[in-house]
Amino acid sequence: MADLLAAVAEFVADPPAANHSNPPFPQVLVPGSDHPSLEALAAAIRKNKPGLESLLDSSGAILFRGFPVKNAEDFATVVEAFGYKSMGYEAGAAARTYIVGPVFTANELPLEIRIGFHNEMAYLPDYPDVVMFFCEIAPPEGGETGIVQGRTVYDAMAREYPEFVRNLEEKGLVYYNFLAEDEWKEKFGTDDRSQAELKASKLSKKLQWLDDGRVKVYHGPRPAIKQLKENSKTWFNNIGSSDPTIPNLRHLEYGDGTPLPLDALKASLAFMNDHQVPHKWKPGDVMVVNNHAVLHSRHPSKPPRRLLVSMLKTS
Template sequence: MATGNFFQEVEVPEQKPQGTHGVLFPAVLSPTTNTKFTVFKEAIRVQKPWLESLLNERGVILFRGFPVTSPSDFNNVVEAFGFPEAPYVGGQAPRTKVIGRIYTANESPPDIRIPFHHEMAYVPNFPTKLFFFCEEEPGSGGETPIVLSHTIYKKMNKRHPEFVARLEEHGLTNKRIINDEDHSSSFTGKGWKSTYMTDDKNTAEKRAASLETKLEWMENGLKVTTGPLAAIRFDERNQRKTWFNNLAICKTCPMNGKVDDHDTYVELGNGDLVPDDVKEYILNIMEEECVVIPWKKGDVMLVNNMMVLHARKPLLKPPRSILASLCK
């Protein structure tokens, strides 16, 4: 089936110019003509090398105006790209399978803000690509902000070079205490059974060990310690360092040891705590540099998880239904 010049790049008001050439972030693609879903799938397969190149250049592609109307359509889009599926073993967010390779996005209360993070940066086996699909657009709020990770690294290194040097040397250690069952009141509220996809403690320990994670069983819960893991990574394709960690999403104070806390804590790999002013600056520059494009029904967003952090703004007016798929 011929696809011709099926994709065209368009502009939306929220995009921001990046770098010396002012290339817009993210890339936004629309169809050149009205088309059927089968043609869209075939165009993805035929033009996948160009789409991947664009993704690696820009960090995010937003597909807008394409005939994607259901979770099944979204699953077919993901499969058309042909990226291997990334398992969610060790993942902290409550999620539910919808169909095929498609899951709900984080199921914590939609009025809760989720800070910027790289997906599963707290384990060594993280996805490299993320797909999001707007099944039902929000009445107001509920956007998925995105920000380029190398920009955050450059600003952090300029403002806090000594801390960044220590971060590069020691990495980060993630800690949390969880119990058996999921708690959807928190965006990191998965219990150990669903985190490690088993109700057997020995199996959980083996799966945790493969993720450089240590489990300590407690009377009413489980202490989970992962790392230290690299918090600054080098993007070989673009020859630059990236701020590849979830520091903004974690508490930087000592753990309180409560099972019902459902929070994640982070410290430097040598045990030092992250200074409060460093954490505050991180949050501020992420908000300053991010791009926030309101969702429209049918939108598909493809994110390079190695280059881009994402977040979630509080939903101000329901409804909202965003689905996700993780890829290696």
Template sequence: MYTKINKMMKIQPAGGWPKYHSYYLKKKTSNIHQRNYIYMKHQYTKRQSSQKMVAAVTGKFFQDVKLPQQKTQDDGVLFPAVLSPNHNTDPTAVELHDFEEAIRAQKVWLESLLQKTGAILFRGFPVASPSDFDQVVKAFSYVEFPYFGGIAPRTKVVGRVYTANESPPHMGIPFHHEMSYAPDFPTKVFFYCDEEPGKGGETPIVLSHIIYEKMKEKHPEFVAQLEKHGLSYTDVINDEDDPSSFTGRNWKSKFNTDDKSIAEERAAKLGLKLEWIGNAVKLTSTPLPAIRFDKESRRKTWFNTIAVTYSDPAGKTFSSAGGKTVQIGNGDPVPDHAVEDYFKIVEEECVTIPWKKGDILLINNLMVLHGRRPLLKPPRRVLASLCK
């Protein structure tokens, strides 16, 4: 951006200043102090002009875009927000550095928009690689959330960027809040489309407070139990990744150790009761909140992983996440009909926008549930980054 600004201002960039040299000659001065004064005065003027130029550019950098898949909420707010480079800006002239600078300059506004809408889709920006995505995430200056205690198989790609989920892409992933099954979880999740899907493979999202309100209206007693007792999750994890499951991360990766005694210590810190079954381990969580109160939005949210871990009495698992079960914190079973209605509600209320190469989706993990549609036509590569 600064190179562009210099060109626009007709100021030669760093790397030699013949313009100043000619100016000094015209002034016919050999006094070193006078030359330094002239130079510093010009630098100050240039710096002030550059700052004004940067402010002007970033102030108009983003524009709202409307997509047919967006939904209008009761308060008139579109979900999600969709931002692209301003229509007065030539998109081909926008560089990654411009995008980063605009994020830094407009971070307060972007955070306000995220809190208002729950999710922001950035489309049409020059993000061409995982490294570019990493730079964009860093521009927000959020604290990185280490993926410790997670159940999804993931691999680090670069910097703060990981694969989103390495399970077979033809499998769908139910709606969930990231790591809502753990006492500590990220508050923001970034997704990046590195390879645009041929067909399918979308990342649907839905506002969690709407799910809470709909479920409370339809199943008030069940929701009251969730608010009072929470949910307890049970999981059986092997010592090797299970590539057939989107929750198939092995216990060595989960606890970042292959030492069973260390794994036991780390499980205890996560509030997990651990029981060894050969080389596998059975983990049972203490009851965790299933409904949370978001202080910023002043709303209650459906903050749990019930869709990922639920199985009916016959052993049928809605999510194909074998070995995982859930029950109400007081030991009561989760009612089948309530979960069936939950699945219907999230499908009715969700927004599904097809990915485009270079898209970045930022979601407020306290407000929004996300999932994955089955990939119908390859390729597809979506990466992720978690933040506090």
């Protein structure tokens, strides 16, 4: 780790007090001078990009704290300094608003709703390599972003529920939801089923028409386990965003259409909750997350809370 930090010497490492992992998770970087500027931050990111990428591979998440990042335009400057390609959010399932450049709002579900652990857009064949978050307004209470390393989740679940994990690796996952007749007509902007199917396919979705007029909209099968660069395996899915205690809201199944075991689902959620690092936001925080290796969640909060996000491809 000392060698990696030497590669980003213009920053100062500031390990989070409540987290004693090695390497630190997240790795916290603060200004190396008393008077940091946005321009200097962007220049340091461009200069130290290989070292920062090594830190991101090693830790899974980097938190920039104490830099003068004030608004969406400033955040866009930080994002663009990394030189990655914004992939937008056209096929994504969450409610988001485009702001500027590579910047969108974070999930716009009401703040009192908990959003479970997930890898961003893991239900799609194309998903971000890196997700960046920016805190513009920190909530007065709650609203932490939980992060957990997928390797630890995989290792624990493979040890305690080997058949479940083996089925995930072999069969993958299907993610689905149901739309009433008026809902699918509004969503796809047509009352013609063939046109709806065409529009859905462009968003990597498939449609199954039901006798009662509803349609089952599904993604997959998608891999639920990924291989990382160092040949370790990681939990890579949106299982944590489901509620396995309410069958009608589960919205996922094995790739062959069979149901997932409820006990294993509950165990995976419990493990992620118990082993998360709940990041409490401060205004100006920028967190860079390796989307392949780290799952994130949102704790309920009191308003106001405003986080912005950018979803990026590294190549």
